[in-house]
Amino acid sequence: MFFVRLDLRLHRKIVVIDGEIAYTGSLNLVDPRYFKQKAGVGQWVDAMVRIEGPAVQALGALFLWDWVVETGQDIKALMETRNLKTAPQVGSANVQTVPSGPGSKSDTTHQLLLASIYAAHSELIMTTPYFVPDESLLTALLSATKRGVNVTIILPEKIDSMLVRYACRSYFDDLLTAGVRIICFQGGLLHTKSITVDGEIALFGTVNLDPRSFWLDFEVTLSVYDPDFGARLRALQLRYAEDTQSVDLQSRQKRSARERFFENTARLFGPLL
Structure with missing residues (x-):
């Protein structure tokens, strides 16, 4: 037991009903009106x-x-008592279920994310509560703007980790300079993890855009190839965008030396967050 890692976390949220209906996404089984109110x-x-x-x-x-x-x-023995029959196709959407975690031999979700960003032609919209990109993700986002993709990142104004908040904001200057639009949600802690690519391809699930989700947590992502689902998810993202405040480079340049110090220091811990 001494050698068991204590920083691994099962972060998936999955509900399966009668083997015919399933739910997944960002919602924890807790009343959001009272969760972490302090x-x-x-x-x-x-x-x-x-x-x-x-x-x-x-x-x-x-x-x-x-x-x-x-x-x-x-x-x-479990499979013999569970109904795992193959459900019939009920719609036109192509859905891939992509699990990830320390038990996986490859960083499938991370590679899927990068491939989706590089596949964007005109628009990329992302929502995530925790944004601490590694070098490859940051490069992919900067490259997207250089080839003319409109990149929008929707983040919550307030999150429940001061260290992650400062680490996240340390990337703002590079992103804003490259033309990425960063907007902060004002209506609470936006916890939805979603990506739409050109309004047609969608990634949706439990993965935050940080190293912990990529390599330490057990996660699940739905990769959906369907214009209808993509349009619906994009509409949700745009509703989030209605209650936001834009981050601009001019205001960022006026921040105090103390805030700059905290951001740069927190960024050093990025690979651990």
Whole structure:
């Protein structure tokens, strides 16, 4: 037990009903009106998606995998008592269920994120509560603006970690200079993790844009190839954008030396956040 890591976290949120319907997204099983109210961030703002079809089986299997890891129960015995029948296709959306975590042999979600950014032709909109990009993610975003993609990042104005807040803001100057639009949500702690690419491709799930989500937490992402779902998710993102305040480079240049120091210091801890 001495050698067991204590910083690993099961961050997936999965509900599977009768093997036919599933939900996933950013919502924890807690009343957002009361969750971490002492943190002074307001109500947590989340989103979930309802899923039918073959993707339900994938989420159910992922849940069973997590259950076996935690309990040590026999996976074969569990599968015999669970209904994991393949659900029929009920719509036109192509959905890939992409799990990630320390148990994976590759950084699939991180590579999927980078591929999606590089695939953007005209527009990229991202929402995340925690934004601490590694070098490859930062380079992908800066490259997107250089090829004419309109990049918008929607972040909460307040979050429940001061260290992450300062680390996040240390990247603002580079992004703003490159033409990335950064807007801060004023209506609470925006906890939705979503990306839309050209309004047609969508990534949605539990992954924050930080090293912890990429390499330490057990996460799940839905990669959805469907213009209708992409349009709906983009509409939600734009509703978030209505209650925001833009971050501009001119105001950033007026921040105090104390704030600059805290940002630069917090950035040093970025790989650990």
